[in-house]
Amino acid sequence: MKKRWIPIINFIVLGIILSSTVLLFYGSRGNTSMQVLIGILLSVLYVTWGIIHHAMKGDLHPKVVVEYLLVGAIAITLIITVVWM
Amino acid sequence: MYRFLRHFFFPHETNNHRAKALHPDTMLVYILLLALFNFGFRYVHRQYPSILGYATDIRLSELLNLTNKKRAGLGLSELRLNAKLSEAAAKKASDMFSHNYWSHTSPEGKTPWTFVISSGYQYTMAGENLAKNFSNSSGVVEAWMASSTHRDNIIKPGYRDIGFAIVNGILNGEETTLVVEIFGASNKEEMIAQKPVPLSSGVSTEALGDQTPLIFFGAPSQEASKSFINSLTSVIQKPLINIPTMTRDIVFIFLGLLIGILIIDGFVVSKKRIVRVAGHNLAHIMFFLAISIALLLVKRGVLL
Numbered sequence: 001m002k003k004r005w006i007p008i009i010n011f012i013v014l015g016i017i018l019s020s021t022v023l024l025f026y027g028s029r030g031n032t033s034m035q036v037l038i039g040i041l042l043s044v045l046y047v048t049w050g051i052i053h054h055a056m057k058g059d060l061h062p063k064v065v066v067e068y069l070l071v072g073a074i075a076i077t078l079i080i081t082v083v084w085m
Numbered sequence: 086m087y088r089f090l091r092h093f094f095f096p097h098e099t100n101n102h103r104a105k106a107l108h109p110d111t112m113l114v115y116i117l118l119l120a121l122f123n124f125g126f127r128y129v130h131r132q133y134p135s136i137l138g139y140a141t142d143i144r145l146s147e148l149l150n151l152t153n154k155k156r157a158g159l160g161l162s163e164l165r166l167n168a169k170l171s172e173a174a175a176k177k178a179s180d181m182f183s184h185n186y187w188s189h190t191s192p193e194g195k196t197p198w199t200f201v202i203s204s205g206y207q208y209t210m211a212g213e214n215l216a217k218n219f220s221n222s223s224g225v226v227e228a229w230m231a232s233s234t235h236r237d238n239i240i241k242p243g244y245r246d247i248g249f250a251i252v253n254g255i256l257n258g259e260e261t262t263l264v265v266e267i268f269g270a271s272n273k274e275e276m277i278a279q280k281p282v283p284l285s286s287g288v289s290t291e292a293l294g295d296q297t298p299l300i301f302f303g304a305p306s307q308e309a310s311k312s313f314i315n316s317l318t319s320v321i322q323k324p325l326i327n328i329p330t331m332t333r334d335i336v337f338i339f340l341g342l343l344i345g346i347l348i349i350d351g352f353v354v355s356k357k358r359i360v361r362v363a364g365h366n367l368a369h370i371m372f373f374l375a376i377s378i379a380l381l382l383v384k385r386g387v388l389l
Contacts, residue, residue, distance in 0.1 A: 011367070011368070014368060015371070018371060018372065019375070021375070021379075022375050022378050025379040026382045029382065029383075029384060029387070030388070042375070042379075046372050049368075053368070054364075059362065061362045063109070063363070064363065067363060067364040068364055070113060070116070071372065071373075073116050074116055074343075075372065075376045077116050077119040077120060077123075078119065078336055078339070078380065079379070079380065082333065082336055082380045083383055085123070085329065
């Protein structure tokens with residue numbers, strides 16, 4: 001596979017991950033614990049995707065991993081704030 | 086000021102070509118501030134519910150009128166407010182709070198019909214709609230009408246009577262406004278409830294005090310039972326600040342700012358062809374947009 005296709009495929013995978021977890025989130029309306037769990041799952045998948053994506057690109061650095069972890073943590077905090085408030 | 090804004094929002098030499106707002110230490114501050122906001126809100130809500138609380142205005146009279154309007158629109162007969170069914174609804178609500186469950190059947194196996202029978206209503210057919218955490222009466226009825234199973238109950242031609250209980254309490258550790266609606270039809274001529282009590286005498290959270298087990302159902306006198314049922318005709322709370330609205334506003338403003346900063350940062354870096362070690366802005370934007378969509382779908386009101 002040509003290298004230039006890799007980022008495109010990665011972003012398609014990210015799109016699928018995001019849209020399917022949002023659908024799952026929608027499907028669990030009324031169950032706040034499940035929504036928080038799906039939010040955590042979404043963040044974990046995103047951090048994993050970020051690490052794999054940068055590893056494939058060849059620019060994975062601890063700073064990048066920390067950034068993805070913090071972005072995931074912000075998302076979880078936001079979800080808990082809205083769902084459990 | 087200009088330098089600060091540039092440093093915070095735009096990639097520049099001063100911030101190592103990454104907007105300061107996107108640096109790991111700043112992100113950590115966001116998380117801490119959000120956590121502080123969470124705990125702070127909960128604390129203030131517990132201490133001063135009249136200042137920071139959940140705005141609720143659900144009234145029996147409105148639920149009854151709206152339900153009958155929906156029926157009238159389909160050419161169906163109006164339902165009569167029935168004291169026994171209201172008592173059954175009140176018992177059901179009390180049972181849900183005291184046994185901490187959100188279901189048509191209690192953990193002990195009590196069905197809605199148990200409460201209907203124990204209230205003395207001899208039904209030929211009956212049904213139950215439940216709702217929790219809606220902020221107003223029309224929201225409850227519209228949500229029921231949008232759900233096929235609940236709608237079926239509201240527009241069933243065979244029903245003649247209806248009873249309601251609207252109660253505030255703690256369910257699964259969460260402040261909950263519960264609406265129990267019970268429908269029925271009977272061969273006997275059932276006792277029709279008196280007109281709903283005036284709205285001013287409705288129960289508010291403050292009036293219910295601690296909100297835990299609401300009522301004692303020993304063997305109340307008929308008068309006590311009647312006054313109790315009358316007390317469950319509305320839940321009206323008007324805090325100075327409505328928690329759900331305030332929370333959403335803050336969260337969406339924050340998300341909007343974050344996405345905006347990511348767009349600007351990505352645009353400037355790509356235009357200036359800056360090479361740096363950082364996460365992918367486009368991926369972050371997609372991720373935060375997905376979070377925004379998910380949070381837009383969060384609704385407090387739930388049906389059963």
